[in-house]
Amino acid sequence: MSAEIxxxxxxxxxxxxxxxxxxxxYRKTTNLNDYMLGGRDLGPAVTALSAGAADMSAWLLxxxxxxxxxxxxxxxxxxxxxxxGAYLNWVFVAPRLRVYTEVSSNSxxxxxxxxxxxxxxxxxxxxxxxxxxxxxxxx
Amino acid sequence: xxxxGKFFESSFGLDYHAGLLIVSAVVVAYTLxxxxxxxxxxxxxxxLMMFIALILxxxxxxxxxxxxxxxxxxxxxxxxxxxxxxxxxxxxGIISTAAWGLGYFGQPHIIVRFMAIKSAREAxxxxxxxxxxxxxxxxxxxxTALVGVAYFNQAGQTPLDKATAETVFxxxxxxVFHPFIxxxxxxxxxxxxxxxxxxxxxVTSSALVEDLYKKVIKSDAExxxxxxxxxIAVLAVSLFAGFLAWEQNETILGLVEFAWAGxxxxxxxxxxLSLYWRKLTSQGALAGMITGATVVVVWANIEVLKxxxxxxxxxxxxxLIVAVVVSIITYKPNPxxxxxxxxxxxxxxxxx
Numbered sequence: 001m002s003a004e005i006x007x008x009x010x011x012x013x014x015x016x017x018x019x020x021x022x023x024x025x026y027r028k029t030t031n032l033n034d035y036m037l038g039g040r041d042l043g044p045a046v047t048a049l050s051a052g053a054a055d056m057s058a059w060l061l062x063x064x065x066x067x068x069x070x071x072x073x074x075x076x077x078x079x080x081x082x083x084x085g086a087y088l089n090w091v092f093v094a095p096r097l098r099v100y101t102e103v104s105s106n107s108x109x110x111x112x113x114x115x116x117x118x119x120x121x122x123x124x125x126x127x128x129x130x131x132x133x134x135x136x137x138x139x
Numbered sequence: 140x141x142x143x144g145k146f147f148e149s150s151f152g153l154d155y156h157a158g159l160l161i162v163s164a165v166v167v168a169y170t171l172x173x174x175x176x177x178x179x180x181x182x183x184x185x186x187l188m189m190f191i192a193l194i195l196x197x198x199x200x201x202x203x204x205x206x207x208x209x210x211x212x213x214x215x216x217x218x219x220x221x222x223x224x225x226x227x228x229x230x231x232g233i234i235s236t237a238a239w240g241l242g243y244f245g246q247p248h249i250i251v252r253f254m255a256i257k258s259a260r261e262a263x264x265x266x267x268x269x270x271x272x273x274x275x276x277x278x279x280x281x282x283t284a285l286v287g288v289a290y291f292n293q294a295g296q297t298p299l300d301k302a303t304a305e306t307v308f309x310x311x312x313x314x315v316f317h318p319f320i321x322x323x324x325x326x327x328x329x330x331x332x333x334x335x336x337x338x339x340x341x342v343t344s345s346a347l348v349e350d351l352y353k354k355v356i357k358s359d360a361e362x363x364x365x366x367x368x369x370x371i372a373v374l375a376v377s378l379f380a381g382f383l384a385w386e387q388n389e390t391i392l393g394l395v396e397f398a399w400a401g402x403x404x405x406x407x408x409x410x411x412l413s414l415y416w417r418k419l420t421s422q423g424a425l426a427g428m429i430t431g432a433t434v435v436v437v438w439a440n441i442e443v444l445k446x447x448x449x450x451x452x453x454x455x456x457x458x459l460i461v462a463v464v465v466s467i468i469t470y471k472p473n474p475x476x477x478x479x480x481x482x483x484x485x486x487x488x489x490x491x
Contacts, residue, residue: 002318003313003318003321004151004318005318006317006318006319006321006322007150007151007318007319007321007322007325008151008322009319009322010319010320010321010322010323010325010326011322011325011326011329013326014188014323014326014329014330015161015165017184018165018169018181018184018185018333019165019168019169021169021173021177021180021181021184022168022169022170022172022173022177022181023169023172023173024173024177024180025169025172025173025174025176025177025180026172026173026174026177028176029173029174029176029366031362031363031366032348032349032362032365032366032369034174034175034176035174035175035366035369036174036175036341036344036345036348036349036369037175037251037254037255038174038175038176038179038255039176040254040255040256040257041255041257042179042252042255042256042257043256043257043261044256044257044261044262044264044265044268045183045265045268046179046180046183047179047252047253047255047256047261047265047269048265048266048267048268048269048272049182049183049186049187049190049268049269049272050178050179050180050182050183050186050252050334050338051182051249051252051253051265051269052186052269052272052273052276053182053183053185053186053189053330053331053334053335054178054182054248054249054252054334054335054337054338055246055248055249055335056189056273056276056331056334056335057142057331057332057335057395058142058146058328058331058332059331059395060189060193060276060277060280060331061189061192061193061280061308061327061328061331062305062306062308062309062328063305064277064280064281064284065280065281065283065284065287065304065305065307065308066284066304066305066306066307067284067304068221068280068281068284068285069284069285069287069288069299069304069307070299070301070304071221071226071227072218072220072221072222072223072226072285073221073222073223073224073281074223074224074225074226074227074228076224076281077224077228077233077236077237078236078237078239079277079280079281080237081236081237081238081239081240081241082239082240082243082273082277083240083270083273083274083277084237084240085239085240085241085242085243085244086240086243086269086270086273087266087270088240088243088244089243089244089249089250090262090265090266090269090270091266092244092411092414092415093243093244093250093253093410093411093414094250094253094256094259094262094265094266095253095259095262095263095487095490096259096414096415096483096487097250097253097254097410097414098253098254098256098258098259098262099259099483099486099487099490100413100414100479100483101254103479103482103483103486104479107254108254108345108349109251109342109345109346109349109350110247110250110251110346110406110410111346111349111350112349112350113254113413114409114413114424115350115421117413117476117479118413118419118420118421118424118476119421119473119475119476120420120421120422120425121421123354123355124421124425125421125424125425125428126350126354127350127351127354127355128425128428128429129346129350129406129428130346130347130350130351130354131351132401132402132405132406132428132432133247133342133343133346134343134346134347134351134376135401136397136398136401136402136405136432137339137342137343137376137380137398138343138376138379138380138383
């Protein structure tokens, strides 16, 4: 078998594994809280690695190595900055956001949390933050 | 999604659009049906794959080069300046790149994970695992590049240039592993791409259903109906994003950089203030968010400013200032807010 065939087989196995996980999760999802927030029942390892994987894109395996290859450790500053930022995020945002979003009318999204937490008279804040999410993620 | 298409194009010579379609179809399928749970479980496995791949590739490379000391010597022989953190950079340049770290507090797809953890008590062990994962993955990525410098030199290959340097992980993996294992290493890149797309899809879908549809149009439908709408939203957003990615008009890093700054500056200061400052008001948060988003969009489009400093720095600072000033002006005591704030403090202390 040629090298390319082996690689394609490996990738197909990976893709199928992802779809199987998707099906398993589908069977476990019954309400909107499950669908949007997994029923707030995830363990620390899944939370930690899934936050990391969601954060890191192809930049981690392609962009960063490419920059280091060309210019050496000078390009490592972004990695240092990111690690400090992620650490502070875990310390200052993680536990408090977990508690506060539940205390504030069990909010399941960031815009609904801001709305419930700040108790503004109009829905403007919630709508504006929903639109910001839509815009920056799709464009 | 652009990254998914480019990946297949560069590693299999497959058409950009075919690659885009394959990657999107699989991501959309598991996100649409499995929701946040599927996104979390797949992200977990994908995170594991990325971690293992980034440790194994440089480790086997170092063994192939004869050991750690030999590898360092070999790198220095080719690129004597590669071990310096400061070669060819300025203080402003360092601040501008390290400022990426400021973006974390406002990334919806990352902080939403914090909301889904079983309890606040678990956040500490999650933090240790998460930061450990990150440090070793980043060190692995850096080591891969440095080992690549020495390995390709010893193998007598021409060094990679600007256009091909980003494939150093792929090429090194293919050089040191059996093709099947190298295929799994390639899958790790797909894992990195797909885990980010799926998280963004589910967050965008939740904003559409929970915050726009429910709030503006209809708030009394059955829960099952909203789940269905959530699925429709995932599909709609992916079709739209796929449509935009079809033309492939932006570089991958350019897209990531802009969105990262946008979220970091518009949500970051507001999230931090909402958690720690009782007197943040709805008007202050709104003004801060809009300021952050606007500064990022304007700054990123003015070449002189953009090349001097990453747009997240002015965006974050101005957003913070505006949120605080407007809150002070509009502040009115509200017992319901105080009660929730105190309750949060109490629960945090209890869970220490």
